Amino acid sequence: MPLAWDLLEQAAFLAGRESARPKQASLRRAISAAYYALFHLLASEAACLAAPANPPNLRAQVQRALAHADMKDSCAAITNAKPSAVFVQLAGVPSHHLVRVATAFIQLQEARHKADYDVSITFQRTEVKLLVRQCGLAFTAWHAVRGTDEANVFLASLLSHKRWNRG
Numbered sequence: 001m002p003l004a005w006d007l008l009e010q011a012a013f014l015a016g017r018e019s020a021r022p023k024q025a026s027l028r029r030a031i032s033a034a035y036y037a038l039f040h041l042l043a044s045e046a047a048c049l050a051a052p053a054n055p056p057n058l059r060a061q062v063q064r065a066l067a068h069a070d071m072k073d074s075c076a077a078i079t080n081a082k083p084s085a086v087f088v089q090l091a092g093v094p095s096h097h098l099v100r101v102a103t104a105f106i107q108l109q110e111a112r113h114k115a116d117y118d119v120s121i122t123f124q125r126t127e128v129k130l131l132v133r134q135c136g137l138a139f140t141a142w143h144a145v146r147g148t149d150e151a152n153v154f155l156a157s158l159l160s161h162k163r164w165n166r167g
């Protein structure tokens with residue numbers, strides 16, 4: 001998890017750079033760093049849940065297998081007013097903590113796509129700082145549910161969302 005925390009710290013630093021007139025490059029990289037902070041937090045947790053420490057590099061391989069779009073779809077299933085029957089059967093109704101994590105993941109991914117690919121958008125420091133704060137709150141929410149049944153089911157769904165509802 002150190003990479004995730006380093007990326008969150010970097011996002012906050014970049015969001016606060018150039019006090020008078022922030023450069024778009026700093027604000028855009030702050031958004032990207034915030035998204036990747038949450039991505040790596042969840043990817044690392046999922047890999048630890050799914051793969052043993054040995055052989056060496058197995059967890060890293062599992063972590064690399066996670067797909068951003070599939071993770072977003074899995075998060076959308078958590079934020080949905082009616083979560084999947086599989087999730088509810090295994091873990092119950094998602095807590096507000098898990099919904100916060102899933103919501104932040106979706107919003108940060110969408111913001112990252114805009115920051116990285118849409119040069120017609122001008123970002124303001126206040127909105128970027130809100131996104132970085134949202135990421136920090138997602139970290140806090142994750143630590144409130146980490147290790148619970150719902151967190152474990154959520155992490156498993158990140159790895160297998162496309163095949164999640166098979167009977």
